[in-house]
Amino acid sequence: MDLHWLKPLLGRPAPFTTVYLDATRHGATGDAEAADRWRAVRRSLERDGAPAWVLDQIADVVSVPTGVRAPHGRVIVADAQGVVVDRVLSEPPAQSHAVFGPAPALLPAVRAADETVSYLLVEVDRNGADLTWAAGGTVRTEGGPETETVDGGHDDVHKTREGGLDRRSQTRAEDSWGRNAEAVAAVLDKRVAERRPDLVVITGDGRATKLVCEALGQQARELVVEVQGGSRGEGVNQGAFAARVTETLEAFRTRRRQAVLDRFREAQGRGDGAVTALGDVIEVLRRGQVAELVLQVSVLTTGLAERTLWVGPEPLQLATTAGDLASIGVTGEAREMDANVALVRAALAQDAGVTFAEDGAVDLVDGIGAVLRWSDDSTPSEAVPTQSADQARLRTVV
Template structure:
């Protein structure tokens, strides 16, 4: 999962204020409830010493509706000078919370954001298409007026059933369908190249869907999924169609997660390309080798919840002791402690690595943490796990 949205936090001055809030506003009552939730967490932050100016800015942000329908949440992170991250979450937190301290509380936001899928809904008919973009955090990139409409320009799209004239009309109509599908495919190809969505969801008139699908470029086809039941314009059973789209997004999330875990298992099995256990993961993070940090879902409340790591001013400066930082040339006031989860995510972010959460038991992670590597050399920690073992003990060696 891409963590670029957290980059504004790197190198920023502490302390940090992190707020997770259910901002669902289904009606007037929902509006009042969202305001009440903010007032409650604000009181907690005021008691903890959060600056009034920062809290005022956060409150102003929460006062502006997201424009997202249905249940959803929001995370806002501010440093000593103001808000740096403001992100909509596709699922509201089970309980609104706020933390004021030397580091932002990142793991819950990363976990929620992993569920996001940047996708475009393409609703087609025989005249053209509507393209509606959805960001990876579940919020649409713009309001309804900014949805892109693509009209093919060929409007002779109706067949007539009468003799030779009808055959000519049918031919002209079918030609118009094809030209309009080509126009949609051309625009879609350009937009996908520009914006790199995770998924293209294609729906609408059955004949138009088939024509567009056959016309799109390979780079579009690679991320395209057809979902029946949608349509351009009115007349759609929105709830039923939304459920089908949700299923398509769930399938994509599972495929995305499993692709990372398959790489981890493969690397772990051959003893090259993946590591586990906190010390080894720290080492490869320091060396900039990590492509994807892998955490057990229980890590949020389990193995790493109470651990702290020593860090320096740079994201890749981390270790389990002061001696580790001394070896990296970091000394004095430049050293500080951070929660282990924050330190690991910070280091992953510092090398443009992603984060994947794995269901407990889906992969073998010592201490709930592992990493898929970009590269390895002779000094990289190596893992070897027996495929069959009576006591399931792991064999580990460093080469």
Template sequence: MDLHWLKPLLGRTSPFTTVFLDATRAESAGESEAADRWRAARRTLERDGAPARVLDEIADLVTVPTGVRGPHGRVVIADADGVVVDRVVAEPPAQTVATHGPVPDLVAAVRAADQAVDLLVVAVDRTGADLTWKSAGGARAASAPADDIVRESVEGGHDDVHKTREGGLSRRSQTRAEDSWERNAEAVAAFLDKRVAERCPELIVLTGDVRAVALVCENVGRQVRELVVEVPGGARGEGAKPEAFATRVRAEVDACRERRRQRVLDRFGQALGRGAGAVTSLDDVVEVLRRGQVAELVLADDALTTLQEREVLVGLQPLELATSHADLETLGVSEARRFPAVVALARAALGQDAGVTFTAEATPELVDGVGALLRWSDDSTPSEQLLTQSADAKRVRTIV
């Protein structure tokens, strides 16, 4: 998960104004529908004390069309001096988020980042391939081009790709054509192996001529092979039914996103089962975040309201957090602030370049609806052992 675009928020001066709204332009409503959503959000922010200067700056941004077709959202976060983050995200929120207070609504922004999948679409024919690199879902700078993608092509170099059925030399011509297909596919596969090793996409969609697709698949290396899904309907240039192909690609992106989430949850469950490499409960997660041990923060959707209501003590730096004044004082923090727990957790995860994974619901092993996969452990790292035979899933806390 790419959260680097949220890092400018660290160390900024409060208060913060956060807006996450549906930026979709309905054809029938023109610009009025999006403008109405902003006006409603602005009234809420004015009531909560957001300064008019900041609201005017946000209005100048969100009332300008993004240039994106189809459903999408927009996340804008401002501090006391003005707008710091302005991103377009693939999925609009179910409800508009409009908050003004001492901390930004990081959860809305992090959830937007959780949507992103780094995608490569490869359309092949018997002469070469077109590669299209893009981030499917997720967040991009609102100032970036709406078509924020990279395209490149590779040609095999062997031009004798057409079979002939006439004349005494037809068999020889067919053999030459098939040989050209294979050599072109080898060239495409070699180029693909090289570029994938350099850019490391999460998903590769391979489409185009059926025979060429099969030949490329036979020749790519293991890294590419493990990422490839074959999706019919695409072609070099414009496919016959681009809308149908785009729908199939979106389905594969959704499946990739779910696989990514499930891999994290599987690793989390296995680490808990071993009693090493993962922790759960608010107290233990705060402790490992404070120590910079977290690779991935796990949050249950149905616990977010509770985590918003619970508070964690924080200092000026992201990793200065604790559930007690005594723990915070050991870090040399004399003046503590109180943040909603979910904001403090997301802030600390951002401060140590950890990822964040959301799961639909809290499971018995996810105590307090929060857990963490660890980068490293030592003798003082808390470890969890679950009483899986107990209906109330009580936890024994040990030190390993």
């Protein structure tokens, strides 16, 4: 799971104010209810000592609606200089809350991102397409979802049913379809490269949809999923189409998570390419070896959630004790940090993803594991004892 949107928080000056809000607004009282939720959170932050000017800036951000109609959440993070992150979450938190402290409270945002799919909806006909960015999971947009219209410019798109001299009209129509599809594909390729959605959902006229897909470059083509029932015009059963899109997104989330867990299991099985247990994961994080951090869902509330680690000024400087941190050369600016924050911070610093596993889905010691980018002879192994390994995770070596 890509967490590039959290990277602007690395290296920012403390303290941090992290706000998780239910941003849902329904009916005539929606704005008032949203304002009440923010006021309750603000009072708690004031008691914790958050600066008034930071809270005023967050209040200005919160006052602007997200444009999302369905239930959703919002995470806002400010540092000592102001708001750094403002992002829509596909699901609202169970309860709006906030944290003021020396580090941003990242894990709830990461968990919400794991449940989110950033996608581009492409509604196609023979003249062009409408491209709509889903608000959930993307950077907030004011005034509603972003929609871009692409007109191919070739308007001779109607075939005749008669033969003879009208064969030429039919050929011109087919040529127009193809050229319009190429125009749509060119824009779509560019937008995918620029904004890197997780998925491209395409719907509409069957022939036009096929032509657009055939004209796409490889990067966009690999992201495309066709969903029946949508249209660029009127007469769409919006409820039925929205349900199909929801099913498509859920299937994608499942595949994304399962692909990581399968890689973890396979690497565990061969004793190379994955580690588990907190000590071993810390070691590979320090070395920049992690491609994907794997966390058990229960660590949100127990286990790692109750532990702290020692960290230095750089994200990859982390250890279980101050002594261990000193042993890797960090002698100044050492401080304790919640384990979950320190681990996610280190993962972000090496462009690693984070995947959550339901309890029992994979064999994790301490509720944590990692899929590696590379390994060498000094990498902790699942097949032989290592200095930091817990005996509980050792496997039989044949």
